[in-house]
Amino acid sequence: MLSGFFHRQRWMLLPSSRSGSSRPLIAFLVIAPVLVYLFFVFAVPQILRFRFRTDLGWYDLGWYGFGPSKNYVSFGYESPRPEILEWDPECDPSFVFLAPRGDSIAYPGPMILDAQGELVWMKHNWEITQDFKVQQYQGQNYLIYWEGDEIEGRGQGSWYMLDDSYTQRFQITPVGNFDGDLHEFQITKDDTALVTIYDILPADLTPVGGPALGWIYDGLFQEIDIATGELIFEWRASDHVPLNSTFKTFVGNGNDREAAFDYFHINSVDKDHEGNYIVSARHTHSITCIHRDTGAIIWTLGGKLNDFTLNSPETSFSWQHDARWHGNNTLTLFDNAASSNIDPTAVSRGMTIELDIPGRTATLRAAYYHPQVMEAVSQGSMQILPNGNVFIGWGHSAAFTEFRPNGTLLCNVHFGASAWFTFGRVVSYRTLKGSWVGHPRTVPDAEVEGRHVYVSWNGATEVVMWRLEVWDGKDLREMTFEPRGVFEKTGFETEIEIPDDVHDEYFRLVALDWEGNELGISGVIQRESSGSDPYATGRLVLVICGLLLCGCLLAGLYCAIRRRLSRRAGYRAMKDDEDGPPDANDRQEYHRLLPR
Incomplete structure (x- = not known):
């Protein structure tokens, strides 16, 4: 019968012998150890990189993205949407300068935010942008940033200086056959520039366990006259600092020119009150003072060549950035304390160290910690503000904080999901504060959507109001406009509801300052048709x-x-x-x- 046929077909699907029933068990015994091994080798290290805490919010967990952003109607780019965790009126009201980048940043480049985290100005750069800040040259403020390619943490590019109209005035490159490095561009009081360079040289790497015929990244800096491009001074680490002073482990880099060994890693240069140079070297854990004329090392703080007696173990630092000299024999720096995510005891901080140079003693005067116990594996900055507060950018961790001099936290902001900080999806090499007045040569941007008009003006810092002006309906060739209302500027982009009594098709927006002076006028825009499609x-x-x-x-x-x-x-x-x-x-x- 037919039912017998179907019964036989089902029987053929069953195992033909008892030995077949053991095959799943054998497969499990073979595959399970492999899966466990792969889990511990690949998954566990990534899990340990998460920074979970009991106070994590939706922003921290990445609910709004690893790098939350804000879109605009009148402006074609996105900007970060920071989360302000703590805010105090004592915080310095000046602008924040940063250059966010990473896999979660859609439009990387130099960026200015105001004290409320609102965008002020941004420029989308296709190449990598770092070290964005405002500095004075010949009595005028300039925006300065580095742009170029980055290879294993070293840069190949140039430095750019923009005036208050955001027009490029200078493009600076090192003197000689060198590429400009991303780590430093510092204008001195003599209107010269201190810049860093990485140069590949043959070297004997046997002191660090490498080959006798190997390659190193040599750390250089130059002092350049900005106006003439003339070289004033040049210093090279390999002439003064031995290879075995490094804390960088030799793991094969250095065998080939394309993968040289970076034993020094210069990342900041400054000048002291006598004109000597203060150099930070990340891979030797040292700050070195170099004679302004001879290039000889005067003293070294930290590392294997340390000349100072430290008043406490807390005065030591490692993998540091952004060493700056202050006129009272005080040194500030950002102590990364980490070069990877594998040391759970590493805690990053800002440091103020007082030096008794004749007595060769170093005393820790203040340390500034992030409330979330930050571990910034690279980058970072520390700045003493004009009001005495301390401002810290956490580099590889997308956050910045402001403290009183005594260490009391005033303001705490981050612009990336903090649970994912160690993955580096959003970073900013340095984050600094400064004063800036911008007068862009562009005109305001305005767009209409329904009954609302949206207006913004990238880089215009003095706008406080927008005046809506409507065409008088007389002459299309020589249009004249009548004011219909003044509206307060709210954030980077202001949304204005078109008044009910405005029935004209054409209108424009006029930017006004505190005194009512006209700063700029948008192009003529046309309101959208209010009629609906009957079909x-x-x-x-x-x-x-x-x-x-x-x-x-x-x-x-x-x-x-x-x-x-x-x-x-x-x-x-x-x-x-x-x-x-x-x-x-x-x-x-x-x-x-x-x-x-």
């Missing part, structure tokens, strides 16, 4: 009906094909039935089994 609903109904009809036709075709194939298979089964040719009972049984 829009009908077209939508027709589209929905068409989709439903197509779906029904496809479903019917599928059922017909499936029924026909099942019928053929049934007749074929009856033909092979052991009871002989199919009779009337077989056909009745077949039709009973067909799908309905």
Whole structure:
């Protein structure tokens, strides 16, 4: 019978012998150890990088993205949407300068934010941008940043200086056959620039366990006259600092020129009150004072060549950035204390160290810690502000904080999901504060959506109000406009509801300062048509009906094909039935089994 046929087919699907039943167990015993090994080798290190805490919010967990951003109607780019965790009126009200980048930043480049985290100005650069700040040159403020390519933490690019109209005035490169490095561009009181360079040289690497014929990244800095491009001074680490003073482990880099050994890693240069140079070297854990004329080392703080007696173990530092000299024999720096995510005891901080240079003693005067116990594996900055507060950018961790001199936290802001900081999806090499007045040569941008107009002006720092002006309806060739209202500027982009009594098609926005002076006028914009399409609903109904009809036709075709194939298979089964040719009972049984 046909039922017997189906019974035999099902039986063929079962294991043919008892030995087959052990195959899943054998497979499990083989695969399970491999999966466990892969989990501990690849997954566990990544899990340990998470910075979970009990006070994590949706922003910290990445609910709004690893680098939350803000979109605009009148402006074509996105900007960070910082989260202000703590705010105090004692915080310095000046602007924040940063250059966010990483896999979660859609439009990297130099960026200015105000004290509320609102965008003031940004420039999207296709190449990597770092070390964005404001500095004075010949009595005027300039925006300065480095732009170029980055290879294993070293830069190949140039430095750019923009005036208050955001027009490029200088592009500076090192003197000689060198690329400009991303780590430092510091303008001195003599209107010269201190810049860092990485140069590949042959070297004997046996002191660090490498080959006798190897390669190093040598750390250089130059002092350059900005106006003339003339070289004033040049210093090279390999002439003064031995290779075995490094804390960088030799793990194969240095065998080839394309992968040289970076034993020094210069990352900041400054000048002291006598004109000597203060150099920070990350991989030797040292701050070195270099004679302004001879290049000889005067003293070294930290590392294997340390000349100072430290007043406490807390005065030591490692993998540091941004060493700055202050006139009272005080040194500030950002102590990374970490070069990877594998040391759970590493805690980054800002430091103020007082030096008794004749007595060669170093005393820790203050340390500034992030409330979330930050571990910034690279980058970072520390700045003493004009009001005495201390401002710290946490580099590899997308955050910045401001403290009183005594270490009391005043303001705490981050612009990336903090649980993911160690993954480096959002970083800013340095984050600094400064004063800035911008007068862009562009005109304000305005767009209309429905009953609202959106207006912004990238880089205009003095705008406090927008005046809505409407065409008087007389002459299209020489249009004149009448004021219809003044609206307060709110953030980077201001949303203005078009007044009900404005029925004219053309209007514009005028930017005003505190005194009501006109700063700029947008182009003429046209309001959107208020009429609706009378056929829009009908077209939508027709589209929905068409989709439903197509779906029904496809479903019917599928059922017909499936029924026909099942019928053929049934007749074929009856033909092979052991009871002989199919009779009337077989056909009745077949039709009973067909799908309905």
